Amino acid sequence: MCLTSKYALSLAATLVFLTACNNTSGPPTDPPTVPETPAPPPQTPEEPSVPEVEGAAIIYDTDFGLDVDDVGALAMIHVLADRGEATLLGVVSNVSDPYAPAAIDVINTYYGRPDIPIGLAEGGFYEEAYPYWRDPDPRYIKDLAEDFPHDTSVNPADIPTAVETYRKLLAAQPDGSVTVVSVGFMQNLSGLMASSPDEHSVLGGMALVRQKVKELVIMGGEYPGSTNDLYLVGGREMDPSYAADVLENWPTKTVFNTGLECEGIVNGQTLADTTPESNPVRAAYTMFFGKEGEGRPSWDLCSVLYTARGTSGPEGTYFTTRTDEHLTLSDAGVSRWVEPGDGRHVRLVRVLDEEVMEAMFEGFITTPPANP
Ligand SMILES: [Ca+2]
Numbered sequence: 001m002c003l004t005s006k007y008a009l010s011l012a013a014t015l016v017f018l019t020a021c022n023n024t025s026g027p028p029t030d031p032p033t034v035p036e037t038p039a040p041p042p043q044t045p046e047e048p049s050v051p052e053v054e055g056a057a058i059i060y061d062t063d064f065g066l067d068v069d070d071v072g073a074l075a076m077i078h079v080l081a082d083r084g085e086a087t088l089l090g091v092v093s094n095v096s097d098p099y100a101p102a103a104i105d106v107i108n109t110y111y112g113r114p115d116i117p118i119g120l121a122e123g124g125f126y127e128e129a130y131p132y133w134r135d136p137d138p139r140y141i142k143d144l145a146e147d148f149p150h151d152t153s154v155n156p157a158d159i160p161t162a163v164e165t166y167r168k169l170l171a172a173q174p175d176g177s178v179t180v181v182s183v184g185f186m187q188n189l190s191g192l193m194a195s196s197p198d199e200h201s202v203l204g205g206m207a208l209v210r211q212k213v214k215e216l217v218i219m220g221g222e223y224p225g226s227t228n229d230l231y232l233v234g235g236r237e238m239d240p241s242y243a244a245d246v247l248e249n250w251p252t253k254t255v256f257n258t259g260l261e262c263e264g265i266v267n268g269q270t271l272a273d274t275t276p277e278s279n280p281v282r283a284a285y286t287m288f289f290g291k292e293g294e295g296r297p298s299w300d301l302c303s304v305l306y307t308a309r310g311t312s313g314p315e316g317t318y319f320t321t322r323t324d325e326h327l328t329l330s331d332a333g334v335s336r337w338v339e340p341g342d343g344r345h346v347r348l349v350r351v352l353d354e355e356v357m358e359a360m361f362e363g364f365i366t367t368p369p370a371n372p
Contacts, residue, residue, distance in 0.1 A: 055085040056179050056308045057214075059169055061092050061162070062300070063184025064100045065129030065141040066235070068288035070183055071107060072267045073300035075281045075365045077308075078111035082370035086308045090117040090169045092162035094184040095126035098154045102145035105152035106280045112371035119165025120156055121188055125237055131288065132236055140287035148280045162188040163195050163205075170212040171201040178212050179307050183219040183300040185231055190242040193249060210251045218246075219303045221256040221327045223347065225336035229259075233333035240333035247329050247345075254344050255306065256327060261319075261350040262302035267361040269295030274366045281365060301361045306348055315356055319348040 058077060062070045080086035091108070093100035101118040108116045130139040145154060153159060160168075166188065170178060182189060195205035203211065220231035220243075227233075232243040247254075271282040272292035286292050311319045326342035329335045337347070350357075 053087040053089075053173075053177070055080065055087060057087050057089055057173060057177050058304075058307060059090050059092065059166065059178060059180050060088065061094055061180060061182045061184060061188055062104070063095045063126065063129060063231075064093055064104055065095055065097050065139065066126065066184070067131060067296065067299075068140065068284050069267065069296045069298060069300045071281055071284040072296070072298070072361070072365045073181075073183060073304045074104065074107050075111070076301055076304045076361065078107070078113065078369065079364045079367045080304070080308045081113070082111070082367075088113065088116055089173065089178065090119065090165055092119040092121070092165050092188050094121045094162065094182075094186070094188050095129035096121045096124050096156070097127055097129035097139075097141060098156045098159075099139070099142045099145045100129060101159050102150050102152040102154050103141035103284075105150035106144045106148040107284075109150050110148070110280050110372065111369040114151065117165055117169060118152060118159065119162035119188075120159040121162050121185075122191070123187060125185065125187060125239075126235075136290070138287050138290065140284050143287050144280055144284055147283070163191040164198070164200075166192045167195060167198060167205075167208060168200045170208055171203075173212055175211050176214050179214050180216045181219075181303050181307050182216060182231075183303055185234060185242065186218075186246045187239075187242040189216070189250065190245040193245065193251075206249075206251055213252045215253040215255055216246075216250055217255045217257065217303050217307050219257050219259060219299050221247075221258045221335060221337075221347070222260060223258045223337055225334070227332075227334050229333075229335050232329050232335050238333065240329055240331065244329045244331070247327050250344070252344070253346060255321075255346045255348060257299070257303045257306060257348045259299050261348060262299055262357070263297045265298040265302070265354050265358045265361065266295035267298045267301055267358070267365060269293055270362055270366060275368070298357070298361050301364075302348070302350070302357075305357075305360075311348075315352060315360055317351045318357070319350055319352075322347040322349060 064070050091104045130137045193205045222229045233240050268285040275282045323341045325337040325339050326345040
């Protein structure tokens with residue numbers, strides 16, 4: 001029987017076991033002695049743990065609340081993650097609405113990822129984020145936060161800033177590996193570039209971005225130009241300076257899904273037919289429209305598609321790219337694509353039929369969570 005001791009994994013366990021065996025074959029002796037615990041190995045400073053990443057490593061920068069395709073796009077990221085095509089590192093809100101982080105966490109929680117880091121924009125930009133061009137104007141993120149499970153505070157003082165969240169997430173990732181998906185305003189990105197070294201990284205913002213970010217994927221930048229591009233101008237609370245800073249100074253490849261490319265592709269209209277009432281994605285669309293069965297253009301979803309799969313996938317070629325122009329933005333918020341290319345700005349041109357893309361997006365956002 002004592003041969004089994006050879007399977008013991010540690011010296012300590014072996015000694016205890018041998019002692020016990022001896023005790024069964026002879027007269028009682030002294031109580032078994034507890035072998036000395038080997039000294040622990042010398043402490044080494046812990047490396048920051050790097051979570052396992054599959055597919056595109058995404059930080060999603062969203063104006064959650066202003067429109068509802070942001071919810072569809074976040075759902076799509078989760079389904080891509082369930083399929084091993086993406087990893088959601090974190091989400092930052094570029095509106096300052098205190099309900100935005102909680103509403104984002106509602107969606108993350110529904111898809112079985114309740115602990116994704118979430119950051120909130122500073123500075124009082126869109127402190128109430130709702131579709132202000134609609135009448136009535138539902139603040140669906142507040143309803144999501146109040147009606148669905150999550151564990152995120154609605155007190156902004158409890159939420160890390162978007163810039164801090166960016167810095168912490170980027171610092172923990174391998175060089176050149178992170179894709180930032182910006183589907184809203186750009187003050188978080190501008191703030192990240194201007195950020196100082198902190199406990200997360202000795203690098204300033206520009207160096208940190210240059211080192212860690214693979215590419216920035218922006219939804220916005222209407223082609224061939226616009227005086228009123230929502231995200232470049234800043235919408236109702238206009239301030240084009242942040243977007244101007246990003247267009248001019250962001251140090252990595254920047255890929256523009258200009259909005260119009262995917263405006264004709266509708267998403268969300270079948271959520272009420274194919275998913276349960278407990279689905280907060282369905283609820284968001286229903287609350288946004290005030291009724292079921294309506295869909296929204298797929299601006300943000302096209303950015304997610306490019307981010308996860310690039311310009312082509314099983315359905316065919318999604319996009320071609322143009323690099324012969326770069327996007328400029330004046331102080332007054334007038335944007336224009338001008339020649340020549342600057343080596344950084346890339347523009348996506350949709351190729352795949354709208355119907356095929358629509359079916360693909362609807363398939364993504366109506367897929368149940370793999371690990372609810
Ligand atoms: Ca958006």
